[in-house]
Amino acid sequence: MNDFYFAMLPxxxxxxxxxxxxLTKKYDPETRKRFVxxxxxxxxxxxxxxxxxxxxxxxxxGIHRFLMDEILMGILFLFTGGLCLVGTVIDAINYRxxxxxxxxxxxxxxxxxxxxx
Amino acid sequence: xxxxxNMELAAxxxxxxxxxxxxxxxxxxxxxxxxxxxxxxxxxxxxGTSVSLxxxxxxxxSLHHHWLGLPTLVILCARIVQLAKIQFRYE
Numbered sequence: 001m002n003d004f005y006f007a008m009l010p011x012x013x014x015x016x017x018x019x020x021x022x023l024t025k026k027y028d029p030e031t032r033k034r035f036v037x038x039x040x041x042x043x044x045x046x047x048x049x050x051x052x053x054x055x056x057x058x059x060x061x062g063i064h065r066f067l068m069d070e071i072l073m074g075i076l077f078l079f080t081g082g083l084c085l086v087g088t089v090i091d092a093i094n095y096r097x098x099x100x101x102x103x104x105x106x107x108x109x110x111x112x113x114x115x116x117x
Numbered sequence: 118x119x120x121x122x123n124m125e126l127a128a129x130x131x132x133x134x135x136x137x138x139x140x141x142x143x144x145x146x147x148x149x150x151x152x153x154x155x156x157x158x159x160x161x162x163x164x165g166t167s168v169s170l171x172x173x174x175x176x177x178x179s180l181h182h183h184w185l186g187l188p189t190l191v192i193l194c195a196r197i198v199q200l201a202k203i204q205f206r207y208e
Contacts, residue, residue: 090125
């Protein structure tokens with residue numbers, strides 16, 4: 001487990017890398033290891049989000065919203081054909097930001113959880 | 118530093134402002150990509166008119182056009198609040 005571990009997660013970009021380094025810089029190696037294990041479980045690959053989003057053009061809309069725990073938006077997308085596909089196009093353009101929004105929240109949840117024990 | 122506005126936030130706000138500004142009875146231009154692609158329609162058609170009617174205070178007609186108009190407005194407002202919180206918390 002070295003310092004480059006975060007960089008090996010799929011679809012990692014600069015902003016996320018800097019954020020994770022900053023968040024875990026005071027951790028001892030053991031805590032850091034547990035953080036990495038929990039984080040790679042919770043993390044969503046941006047590419048997965050993009051692919052499930054693009055499924056809207058050929059089949060079911062809104063799977064990406066369900067993946068990111070936005071149940072209400074997911075139901076809305078499902079029943080309205082992704083707001084007549086307009087919402088699907090917006091999300092396909094914006095998929096990196098959507099994934100990062102979810103991952104950032106996940107990383108903060110895990111940090112809070114590790115802080116307790 | 119120039120704040121980077123989230124595109125999703127801008128899109129939802131612009132959409133709702135547009136629907137509030139137009140006259141819903143005049144008939145909206147169709148944004149439906151399914152229709153533009155040659156299909157006869159999709160489950161979301163009539164949603165824009167429905168939300169627009171709702172923003173003008175005509176609940177009954179709104180429900181007549183699309184039954185998801187009211188839920189859509191509520192969910193979009195919730196999402197806008199959520200995005201705005203994220204946008205302005207870290208600055």
